[in-house]
Amino acid sequence: MMTKKTIDRFRQICNVHHCRCTVQRLAVYRYICGNTAHPSVDEIWANVKKEIPTITRESVFRIMMEFSEWGLVYRMDKITNACFDGIAGNHGHLICRKCGAIIDFNLPKPLTIPSDAVGFCPDHIELRVSGICAACAEKTGHAADSSKKSPHGNTSTN
Numbered sequence: 217m218m219t220k221k222t223i224d225r226f227r228q229i230c231n232v233h234h235c236r237c238t239v240q241r242l243a244v245y246r247y248i249c250g251n252t253a254h255p256s257v258d259e260i261w262a263n264v265k266k267e268i269p270t271i272t273r274e275s276v277f278r279i280m281m282e283f284s285e286w287g288l289v290y291r292m293d294k295i296t297n298a299c300f301d302g303i304a305g306n307h308g309h310l311i312c313r314k315c316g317a318i319i320d321f322n323l324p325k326p327l328t329i330p331s332d333a334v335g336f337c338p339d340h341i342e343l344r345v346s347g348i349c350a351a352c353a354e355k356t357g358h359a360a361d362s363s364k365k366s367p368h369g370n371t372s373t374n
């Protein structure tokens with residue numbers, strides 16, 4: 217549920233970016249704010265349409281691009297489709313190679329930047345770990361020691 221306080225805060229955010237707080241923007245914000253499901257544009261569209269049946273996929277995409285420029289969400293590029301993170305702050309992602317599930321995890325604190333990046337000012341840190349999620353591992357009878365058998369090795373960062 218969206219409180220009046222949240223709506224007021226979103227109005228302020230729109231003001232700062234010289235945009236009108238339209239019902240479309242507000243509906244998209246309401247759906248994505250704090251959303252941990254990492255939805256794609258199509259998923260966001262499907263949900264916002266329940267509230268605003270006339271909204272187009274293009275509008276949803278445009279609004280999401282605005283939101284990522286404003287730092288409200290973080291745009292994650294998947295190979296086939298972009299999806300968006302309702303939590304823009306630094307955190308890590310466990311990405312299942314089988315079902316595509318994206319699961320948040322907290323980064324270790326304090327997080328040290330590699331020494332060869334001295335002089336670089338980071339503004340967003342994301343750690344991606346690919347592998348097989350618990351549900352898929354159970355389905356396929358994959359044991360937790362599968363990392364040793366994986367042809368590519370199942371952890372990577374970027």
Ligand SMILES: [Zn+2]
Nearest residue numbers: 312315349352
């Ligand atoms: Zn999975």
Ligand SMILES: [Zn+2]
Nearest residue numbers: 301303309320
């Ligand atoms: Zn996330």
